[in-house]
Amino acid sequence: MGIKVYKPYTPSRRYMTGYDFTGLTQKRPEKSLVKFLKSNAGRNSSGRITVRSRGGGHKKLYRIVDFIGYDKLDIPGKVVSIEYDPYRKARIALISFLDGEKRYVIAWKGASIGDTILNTNTDEYENGYRKQLKNIPEGYKIFNLEVIPFTKGKLLRSAGNSATIIGKDTNLHIVFVKLSSGEVRKFNENCWATIGVVGNEEHKNIVLGKAGRSRWMGKRPHVRGKAMNPVDHPHGGGEGGTDIALKYPKSFSGKPVPPGKKTRKKKKWSDKFIVSRRTRN
Template sequence: MLQARLGPLTGRLRQAAGLPCGLAKTLTTSATAKASTGSQQQDSIVSSLSIPAAPEPAERTSAFLRTYKPRTPGVRHLKRPINDHLWKGRPFLPLTFPKKGHGKGGRNNQGRITVRHRGGGVKRRIRMVDFERWAPGAHLVERIEHDPGRSAHIALLTNQTTGRKSYIVAAEGMRAGDVVQSYREGIPQDLLDIMGGTIDPGILAARTAHRGNCLPLHMIPVGTLVYNVGSQAGKGAVFCRSAGTYAVITSREERSGDDAKGSGGRFVHVRLQSGEVRRVSKDACATIGVASNPHHHDRQLGKAGRSRWLNIRPTVRGVAMNRVDHPHGGGRGKSKSNRHPTSPWGTPAKGGYKTRRKHNVNRWVIIPRARNMGKRRSKGGD
């Protein structure tokens, strides 16, 4: 009888106290041995081992996403990344302006829809993010904020010398209290003194290649993960700015002939996440690390209303429309009327259709008749 009463308690011990299975069995065995001496000891031991079950939390967490109890249909399938470190208040208003008259409906300056499935959405304020990072010196990370205009998070920085504030795209793992710097203006004098007046690549990388720091590409070691990558010297970042994206510096061009300046070539090879290798200027900017919020693509909105809050309108199939609205429309049932898949404007969607012809495709030249009797030959050869 005692074994029957103590059996369910073992599972409750593991659930409430987090004990391993072997330890819970040891406690049960020892309690059974002590309880065999008398019925009074049995009741005292059972009462001491009866731990109340932990209440079920309102939110269940997986490894990276937070799920919710299905109290309503809208939260049954809702999944969100766990970002408890984000700032709960309003943004820094001097660095924002309202998004009004900026084509929220997908229309151009003539009022015509150029991007479909856009419209509605809640009111937003656009955050002015610094993609150039020219200000040198130490910058303190005040907080990490959510930006409704982008998938990655942003960080509010305060220049410790001037007190000026700015927004940057936050790196994954960046938290309030971190200190970041920018070396786009050059290597500071105190760092040159540490290296003995000459540039030591090892010491330079150890002192500068930290998460959130902005450097020219020629100062970053090969193989480093970077984001907010620029393409030209003197301009801001254009690549790897969305959530969880990064690039890898694969190689630097060596000095060759008159095309190079300084000790190395003018370009650095950067591999983007698509696999494309870009040849960018060695003086272009890049930030060490990976763009924040890497689990943004794993979220599930849970209901259609959240999609409308995000300025996204429904996408309707062509076969569900009338014949006047789409080439696939009309007819009875799900039928395209024996037509190949096309866009709403009649452009074929499959079969390798090209919208424009390259400059050197199917171009022929006429060879003078006196020499070759009017034969035609392509420019590429015979």
């Protein structure tokens, strides 16, 4: 799968890039594994807009992806197809298990039709195999990682993402994982993860090129606060290209956001799991 470059017959096409979709299976999604999600366009249950710049978007079906896996323990599955998913950056793979059930999973780098996967704790370490952290050797790349054991994978699910197991403490039942941000965290050794790297690494090279492609994805234009009137935003008002005329920026709701201010909660429940903070780029 590669990146497609367009002929610049309009200014917006000059730097635009897209997918060429080579290597994907040309088929409709599995009917039993799709459902329609209604778009609320940033509105809450009262109809009030609580998230700005949302709306529109192309019609699409949600693919039900399996982020659990351990409920199909030691039942081999075969990759039937590699498909595009409009709801995520990564590709998805349709797995047909030996007992006849079909499920979608996140496709890993190098996945191809005919590959076999297994959710197991035996001494097998192929890409796409899902195992508990205590059974994955140090130095291995992982994705689709659980935060709490026996829930579902919540971390490392986007295109090209992965983490590395860098150490274990068998006495405390802890595994040390270095995330893609550079942060090192402690995880319970019973958490499940998939071996490998999430596929579709080329996604980072996609250039939208025009505003219309953002609208297809359900994103409406985002207007700067300083371009608004004072009644609409704390930064509003002024003549021409003047600054915001405040000591420091404020959010749309008027909450101060001084430069360099940390937005993470001071007493977050997961702070106790952080061994070292993420590195600066």
